[in-house]
Amino acid sequence: MRKSALEGIVVLDFTQFESGTVCTQTLAWLGATVIKLERPGTGEQGRGASADQAGADSYGFIILNSNKKSITVDVKKPEGKELVKKLIKKADVLVENFSPGVIERLGFDYATVRDINSKMIYAQIKGFGSDGPYAKFPAFDAIGQAAGVVMSVTGEKDGPPMHAGVNFADSGAGYHCAIAILGALYQRTVTGVGQQVEVTMQDVMINFSRSTWCRQFMTGDEAPRVGNEMPMAAVAPCNVYPCKPGGPNDYVFIYTSRVPDSPQWKRLLKVIGRTDLLDDPRFATPESRYIYKEEIDEMISEWTRNYTKHEAMEIIGQADVPIAAVLSTMDITNDEYLRKRGTMVEIDHPVRGKLVIPGNSMKLSASPLEVKPAPLLGQDNEEVYKGLLGLNDFDLKELEEAGII
Template sequence: MAQKTALEDVQVLDLTQFEAGTSCTEALAWLGANVIKVENPKGGDQGRGASTDTPGVDSHYFMLLNANKRSITLNLGTDRGRQIFTDLLKKADVMIENFAPGAIERLGFGYDVVQKINPRIIYAQVKGFGEGPYENYVSFDMIAQSVGGALSLTGTTETEPLKPGPTIGDTGTGLHCAIGILAALHQRERTGRGQHIKVAMQDAVINFSRIAFARQAASGKAAVRSGNRSALGTTAPSGLYKCKGGGLNDYCFIYTTRAGNRHWDRLLKAIGRADLIGDERFNSPEKRWTHHDEVDRILSEFTQSRTKAEVMKMLGDAGVPAGAVYDTMEITQDPAIQKREMIVTVDHPKRGKFTLPGWPVKMSESHVAVDRAPLLGEHNAAIYAEWLGLTARDLEELKGKDVI
């Protein structure tokens, strides 16, 4: 008997596009939910064509964000399309959208309408901003990172603010939304009622930046960019150290806790400088911070004659937090990461072999194999028959009227 998955009985109508919303529904799909992308027949999710290298073929961007989903086409701008969507809503557990502000309401499917159609539905929305003067502004990841404080914290005071590489404004917001949906589904078990979930991208980035607010609370001033050094300014080492090789990413990040000297003492033993244990300049995290230039000099002497992998292994084996700077290709080719299905290769009907990151949450009683993203409308026949009992002839008629 096949193992059941955590969310296999959860039906999700996914009206999301680009990244913030699709990250949410991809997470739900990887937890076993039946996620159905409801897409415009003319082009579908805008992410399909945006930045594609081959016209008419789904972009790599889209394929990375829509694994394990199914796709139907439906024109919500038609009366028949809206009626069909209404019928689908009656059978759904979750509906989620991240259109521009006001778009879903103009289509006639605001929360006030949908909750009357299905009082048990979890209705989730991802927007750029929460209630306030900017709530009708459109947003993308870099906008959310800017107004959420991430840019102000990234880089150094000698540089302009920098956009962090990971898309925490998009994917980070999507994951916050998924958490809310899971909580709402659990609450529904007690109340029998659905609810309205709203997540603002700005707010999600603020939540990711909580440690910076600790520095503000301690200093009474806005947190400033500290580069690779400790965000709280309370310990050293905390930074990148150049390693042998001379490549763009031949560095290792080394950190010792601000909660005592145990990491520092282990570090000194590992690099052959046990003579510095107890040295007055370095015998507390605060003193090491005061003398961080000397700390950097000592560590650089050690790292520059070794590769980043060697440095990470030597320090990691000694119980010191250290991480080589891996690029995306090194991550993709790492056998251990592949073995735990964090990097997976799937077969795509138009792209062939395609490699993508998998789902990091490993559950002993719920395993969902990573599957490819769907083609536009690929599951029309199966889903419309399963959910609404529509026949092939019905679908041909709807297609002829530009409904699907």
């Protein structure tokens, strides 16, 4: 029987909302046993955030916590702290993304955890570096985007800075942290000891924005907002083009490479029936095409308006020209191929019922995965406390009655 990539790795999950939960969900999807440690009664803050149904976990929580286990423990009580210390002795990884200073006040700073288990990989996700001037500042996704270049280059040329429509400072930090943890786990196989991992949203957004420095180097000025254009250099075509029937997302995005004598540009002209422009000097180079980008955009739009976005994508894509339909959440949900691939999966949540949610984006041929619903609060108390710590029914009842779990 095939094993998962991280089978046998135990992760203590002190995370909440998105950045930390993405990290631990990624590790769970790779086969680690991820144990969420949550407050008795209320659980992680994300369970109740934006909840629209009494007694039901929020959709956000469900989407970000599949394949995990949930136990309850009051870490502010001495008995709760002792339970966590026992878990630390058994675990390989601890991940937290509380506001700055919280994990330390709870008594589980890195030095304390390292003394309990020297092999522990101790990972933290914050908004800003712990040794910098903003170390104590709280942060959410848009804060990371603002502090990490992204907002400065997002939006129309003459408009204000904008944050991206998805939380990729949060999720990006989560994935970066998961990668760092994997590296630390591998290094531990050589050294036998763990280490501290720190990932900040500001650092991650700067890392994602690396290519924007190309424009700064070429012009000597800060990288500008360019709308739908490429951040690295001026190129055309590079835009969204309208399709029928004209709904809010009835567009395709088309781009042709900026290499000299681009074959993609020539193939595009053939597809849209404008071979008369193949030798037109106005469109001979990427630079000259950018000068006449308005004419190019109108010419392409005239063609795309005759097709749906799926038809246009099929025709132009088959001609080996880069194109994508602008797909919405509903488009993706209803995509049969993405269902079959496992990019979108149907789960049967015990409270919410059947939901189609984004699944695991990593495909490992020797590591099968079934996406399981996010756990209910304290769902795995008995399994973890009995199986991992060796407690008995009397112990559990006593802890529950005392409000420890």
